[in-house]
Amino acid sequence: MEQSESRRQLHKLVQPLLPHEDSCASRLRLSLQMMDAGIEMMRLTLARRFPQDDPEQIGERLRLWLEEQPRSAEFRDGMHRLSRRP
Numbered sequence: 001m002e003q004s005e006s007r008r009q010l011h012k013l014v015q016p017l018l019p020h021e022d023s024c025a026s027r028l029r030l031s032l033q034m035m036d037a038g039i040e041m042m043r044l045t046l047a048r049r050f051p052q053d054d055p056e057q058i059g060e061r062l063r064l065w066l067e068e069q070p071r072s073a074e075f076r077d078g079m080h081r082l083s084r085r086p
Helices: 005-013 022-051 055-068 072-083
Strands: none
Touching: 005 055
């Protein structure tokens, strides 16, 4: 099965770790590339869900989605509270 154009674009965003790279720097680069790919995936999802929206409206929906995501420290604290036993 052939990949869609959007999937090919996402694959271009994330480059694998190179053996000669410093591991900390390369992992940070990979993490940021994966974050960009995830944001682009949500942009494509929103464009499919709301085909009537223009790119500016999709951008606004994406911005709202990003603002609604839990902060990692808050999320971990909440998960920790849920996992405690009385």
